[in-house]
Amino acid sequence: MSLTDPIADMLTRLRNASRARHPEAAFPGSRQKVAILDILKREGYIAGYVVKDEEKKQSIQVKLKYAGREPVIRQLERVSKPGRRHYVNARDLKPVRNNMGIAIVSTSQGVMTGRKAKKLNIGGEVICRVW
Known part of the structure; x- marks a missing residue:
């Protein structure tokens, strides 16, 4: 399969x-x-x-x-999908649920949280959001 x-x-x-x-x-x-x-x-x-x-x-x-x-995991939400990729700049990375959740981002420097990517000022593909 x-x-x-x-x-x-x-x-x-x-x-x-x-x-x-x-x-x-x-x-x-x-x-x-x-x-x-x-x-x-x-x-x-x-x-x-x-x-x-x-x-x-x-x-x-x-x-x-x-x-x-x-x-502990209330919700897992896939953002970027094979048919519709979702890329963001560092400045467009928004907090998830008023910082009660995380965004997982695939960047040129590896997979990291949205908070860390924003701190390092690098964007990438938003894989999912978790809260």
Whole structure:
């Protein structure tokens, strides 16, 4: 099976697993997914993740984080899609939910939060927003 948008698939699996209150979510791996998960872990949206290397395949298992019975991730929203890419300048990077969320941006210097990209004065492709 071929996926048109593997990042959207990962975000959907994370969203569905957290809403169903599952302790973990699993999906096929890639370097960009690992970079996004690094940011989610650093910002406190997930408890952790493990990358498993099997024969010619990589899979990722994410441990989800909850505040009591409520998931820490309220919403994951894909911004830039394969059919409609969304690029922004550093000055056009706006706060997500009055700084209660984050934007994840793919820049020439790697994947980072919107806040960090704005501080470094570099723009890029807005991958998703999380709050």
